[in-house]
Amino acid sequence: MALRAGTLVSVRAGTRARALDRLRLSDIVFRQLTRAAAFGVLLLLSGVIVALMVGSLPALRTFGLSFLMTERWNPVTEKFGALAPIYGTLVTSFIAMLIAVPIGLMIAFFLTELCPQWLRRPIGIAIELLAGIPSIIYGIWGLFIFAPFLQGTLQPLLIATLGHMPGIAPLFSGPPYGIGTLTAGLILAIMVLPFVTSISRDVFAAVPTVLKEAAYGVGCTTWEVARYVVLPYVRVGVIGGVMLGLGRALGETMAVTFVIGNAHRISASLLAPATTISASIANEFTEAVGDLYTSSLTALGLILFVITFIVLAIARYMLMRIERRIG
Amino acid sequence: MNQLRAMATAGFLAATVLPAAAGDITGAGSTFVYPILAKWADVYRKSTGIGLNYQSIGSGGGIKQITNKTVTFGASDMPLAPETVKKSGFVQFPIINGADVPVVNLPGIKPGELALDGPTVANIFLGKITKWDDPAIQKLNPGVKLPSMPIVVVHRSDGSGTTFIWTNYLSKVSPEWKEKVGESTAVEWPVGIGAKGNEGVANNTANTNGAIGYVEYAYAKQNKMAYTKMVNQAGKTVSPDADTFLAAAAGADWISAKDFYVVLTNAPGDRSWPVAGSTFILMHEVAQDPVASGEALKFFKWGYKNGKQMAAELDYVPMPDNVVALIEKTWAERFKASDGKPLHLSAVAR
Numbered sequence: 001m002a003l004r005a006g007t008l009v010s011v012r013a014g015t016r017a018r019a020l021d022r023l024r025l026s027d028i029v030f031r032q033l034t035r036a037a038a039f040g041v042l043l044l045l046s047g048v049i050v051a052l053m054v055g056s057l058p059a060l061r062t063f064g065l066s067f068l069m070t071e072r073w074n075p076v077t078e079k080f081g082a083l084a085p086i087y088g089t090l091v092t093s094f095i096a097m098l099i100a101v102p103i104g105l106m107i108a109f110f111l112t113e114l115c116p117q118w119l120r121r122p123i124g125i126a127i128e129l130l131a132g133i134p135s136i137i138y139g140i141w142g143l144f145i146f147a148p149f150l151q152g153t154l155q156p157l158l159i160a161t162l163g164h165m166p167g168i169a170p171l172f173s174g175p176p177y178g179i180g181t182l183t184a185g186l187i188l189a190i191m192v193l194p195f196v197t198s199i200s201r202d203v204f205a206a207v208p209t210v211l212k213e214a215a216y217g218v219g220c221t222t223w224e225v226a227r228y229v230v231l232p233y234v235r236v237g238v239i240g241g242v243m244l245g246l247g248r249a250l251g252e253t254m255a256v257t258f259v260i261g262n263a264h265r266i267s268a269s270l271l272a273p274a275t276t277i278s279a280s281i282a283n284e285f286t287e288a289v290g291d292l293y294t295s296s297l298t299a300l301g302l303i304l305f306v307i308t309f310i311v312l313a314i315a316r317y318m319l320m321r322i323e324r325r326i327g
Numbered sequence: 328m329n330q331l332r333a334m335a336t337a338g339f340l341a342a343t344v345l346p347a348a349a350g351d352i353t354g355a356g357s358t359f360v361y362p363i364l365a366k367w368a369d370v371y372r373k374s375t376g377i378g379l380n381y382q383s384i385g386s387g388g389g390i391k392q393i394t395n396k397t398v399t400f401g402a403s404d405m406p407l408a409p410e411t412v413k414k415s416g417f418v419q420f421p422i423i424n425g426a427d428v429p430v431v432n433l434p435g436i437k438p439g440e441l442a443l444d445g446p447t448v449a450n451i452f453l454g455k456i457t458k459w460d461d462p463a464i465q466k467l468n469p470g471v472k473l474p475s476m477p478i479v480v481v482h483r484s485d486g487s488g489t490t491f492i493w494t495n496y497l498s499k500v501s502p503e504w505k506e507k508v509g510e511s512t513a514v515e516w517p518v519g520i521g522a523k524g525n526e527g528v529a530n531n532t533a534n535t536n537g538a539i540g541y542v543e544y545a546y547a548k549q550n551k552m553a554y555t556k557m558v559n560q561a562g563k564t565v566s567p568d569a570d571t572f573l574a575a576a577a578g579a580d581w582i583s584a585k586d587f588y589v590v591l592t593n594a595p596g597d598r599s600w601p602v603a604g605s606t607f608i609l610m611h612e613v614a615q616d617p618v619a620s621g622e623a624l625k626f627f628k629w630g631y632k633n634g635k636q637m638a639a640e641l642d643y644v645p646m647p648d649n650v651v652a653l654i655e656k657t658w659a660e661r662f663k664a665s666d667g668k669p670l671h672l673s674a675v676a677r
Contacts, residue, residue: 075486076509148534175477177520178535262484262521273520275484283523286385287486287512289405 049305056299058291067299073264073280075288080296082303084264088181088274089304092256093249095185095270096192101242103189104196109226111197112204113212124201131194139258142187143179147259150186151178155271170268177261182270184260188252192245199241203234236318243315250308253278277304352623355382356389356402359488359543360606363423364402366637367630375629377622386488386512393417393609399619401609404488405512409585416612418661419586420654421605422627424576424644425543427492428567428602430529430552432538433459433474437553439566442467444558445500445593445601451539452480452497453504454518459537467558474537481531481540484521486513492604493541496592500601541602544572545642559601560593571600572644581650587657603644610662617664624658 060067063080070081107127111120155176163172207230215229231238261273262283275283277300288294354364361383368379382388386403393401394415402422412419429448431441447463450456456463460473483490491512498505508514522531525546532540532552544567547554556564565571575594581587591603608627614620631654635645646654 072515074515075513076511076515143530144534151535175479177479179520179531257484257523258527262523263516263519275521279484283484283521284486284513287387289387289390289486289512 052298052302052305056295056302059295059299062292063296067296068303071264071266075284075293078290078292080292082277082296082300084266085275085277085280085300086303086307087266088184088260089250089276089278089307091181091270091274092184092188092260092276093246095182096188096249097242097246099186099189100193100196100245104193104241104245105200105231105238107193107197108200108204109230111201113226113230114222124198127194127197130190131198135191135252135255138187138191138255142183142255142259146187147178147183150183151176155182158271171270174267174269174271176271177273179259179261179273180269180271181260181267181274184256184274184276185270187255187259188249191252191255192249195245195248196241199244200234200238203237203241204230206237207233236321240315240319243311243318247308247311247315250311251278251304253282257282277301350622351378351380352400352619352626353380353398354389354400354402354623355384355392355398356609357386357404357488357606358383359404359425360402360423363634363638363641363643366641367626367634370633370637371626371629377626379626385486387486390609393611396611396615399610399616399623403607403609404604405491406586406588406590406605406607407609409588412586412588412609417609418612418657419588419607419609420657421581421587421589421646421650422608422630423638423646424572424591424603424605425492425545425642426567426572426575426600426603426644427489427496427541428544428547428554429539429541429557430532430547430554431540432532432534432536432553433476434536435472435474438551439554439556440471441553442556442558442564445496448557449497449501449504451478452482452516452518453501453507454480476537479535479538480516480519481528481535481538482516482519482521483513483523483528485523486511487524488512488604488606489525489541489543490514492590492592492602495590495604496602499593548642557601559597559599560595561597561599563597565598565600567600569639569642569644571598572603573647574598575600575603576605576644576650577647581653587654605646612661613663620662624662628655 059080063070067080067082068086069083070079071083072079072081073084074080107123111123115123155178158172159174159176163169211229211233212225215225220228256276257279260275260279262275262279263273264275264280265272267274281297281300285294285297288297361381364379364381368381372378381402382392382398384392386405389398389401390403390407392398406421407415407417407419411417429443433441441464443464444467447456447467450463457478458475459478460475465471465473491510494504494508494510494514497508498510508517520531520535522528522540525542528540528542529546529550529552532538542552546552547567554567556566558564574596575591578594578596578599579589579591581589587607589605591605593601594603610620610623631646631651638645
């Protein structure tokens with residue numbers, strides 16, 4: 001009896017060990033799989049970086065640092081400089097943020113503090129839909145409807161008013177083309193608005209109610225609550241959202257290509273055509289003849305990669321700080 | 328009849344042709360030549376059972392692919408210089424001709440109403456003529472009331488054979504253009520706004536008052552754009568149409584040109600349209616796969632002979648017969664199989 005019981009126990013122990021082994025094995029397999037997936041991303045990323053670097057070597061070797069500092073982009077004589085696309089990328093993104101950030105913040109504040117409950121969802125969904133529209137649609141709409149509209153209304157107005165103001169006159173001079181730096185900036189503003197808005201809304205909602213109640217209690221106006229209580233509290237988080245939007249604006253290709261005018265020139269006027277890094281690549285890569293031309297376009301890609309990487313790194317850092325604070 | 332429809336058909340064809348049978352002809356390059364190649368291939372496949380797998384990725388891509396020997400032929404809207412052809416071991420020959428036309432957007436100006444000449448167009452594109460009522464334009468158009476409106480230049484932002492023909496013409500008629508800008512599929516434009524593709528230039532021109540752009544002829548014709556007439560090398564004012572394009576192609580000196588390095592711009596002759604050009608086929612002189620090269624040549628020969636009507640329907644200009652004879656003679660002389668013997672062309676000669 002005792003013997004049988006002992007066997008039974010050892011048999012049980014055997015199955016148990018086997019079952020445990022099986023579980024352990026599946027655990028190991030699962031762990032390796034997830035690790036492989038994660039490392040796969042790292043591998044892809046480094047592959048892209050290496051490919052970009054190798055591809056841009058001929059251009060960087062030929063032009064050196066002057067690649068970053070010359071405006072000329074001449075496929076005939078094979079003299080390439082990235083300054084015009086870099087300038088266009090930064091200026092259009094700057095215009096976009098200049099417009100999208102205040103509007104986005106206002107929408108976010110309205111949605112979290114002032115909006116009646118029944119209206120919150122429709123407005124929130126509308127903003128999310130704005131983010132879902134493919135960029136080519138923005139491009140087509142920009143070229144066929146928005147640009148002619150600007151050419152007939154806003155641009156002549158700007159030329160007639162701000163174009164004569166001392167100091168900023170050069171920014172708004174020249175004929176109204178309809179398309180150009182300003183139009184690209186405006187389209188980008190619409191495209192990054194959802195990013196800025198939705199992140200701001202989330203961080204606004206994280207402001208402790210007691211702070212706001214207290215501010216109202218001591219007689220603050222709504223503006224004062226927004227300006228002196230909510231904004232200081234969420235400043236870092238908002239900056240994170242702005243940076244994510246900026247990341248999108250910097251890399252946006254199709255919509256910008258349609259409305260920026262694609263000219264490798266740096267003009268003082270915001271109404272003049274310009275180009276961005278991604279627009280240049282999209283336009284010229286397919287028909288680029290010769291190693292140096294292709295390599296210069298690849299080098300442009302590398303520069304954009306670096307710029308975007310820096311922006312996103314700053315954004316992550318800012319978001320990390322706010323998470324720690326409200327965490 | 329209609330190039331857009333042909334493109335749609337071509338897209339459909341590409342979809343059906345792509346899972347290519349082993350015997351299919353492979354090629355890559357010019358987007359300009361794609362509609363007619365697709366049309367020819369469709370008819371050719373019905374009679375021979377041999378299809379064409381053509382990737383219209385642009386002339387630059389076509390040159391890269393034929394250099395890397397991943398396709399049997401490449402197609403480029405810009406001829407390669409004879410030195411390059413020799414160095415790469417290519418045979419180069421023209422397959423079809425087309426033309427660029429200037430298009431304008433001026434209130435009250437109808438298609439064909441305005442006439443321009445080469446130096447004036449060059450000065451407009453150099454930014455030296457900036458108003459439509461400039462005396463230089465007015466002098467060419469007595470009796471036409473020109474508005475005092477700034478000129479907006481619209482050019483291609485992507486590399487393009489259309490741009491090559493355009494800038495090659497401007498280089499021939501304006502020393503200043505040649506020196507400052509030069510000719511290529513993409514150049515450093517002194518003024519203007521860039522737009523992607525023929526459709527981009529067309530739309531930007533149509534949307535902008537006072538705009539002038541250049542598009543491939545079929546595009547201007549099918550969209551009923553306000554094209555202009557041009558003064559040709561002989562000093563005659565001509566309209567863009569099949570006759571003036573053919574005059575340009577026939578007047579060219581193909582015989583003495585090495586590797587058919589001829590650009591039809593600024594062609595002599597009273598009837599010649601001055602801004603015409605051709606698409607060129609590039610193939611390796613020593614065929615890696617003699618059978619595939621032979622099949623490709625058979626297809627081209629068939630196209631020269633039977634494809635004229637189809638080409639005309641799509642607003643291309645077929646190669647004149649005397650040029651085709653010259654091309655076929657070149658084939659027989661130049662192509663070799665990998666063992667050094669002449670490529671087996673008996674099938675082609677048939």
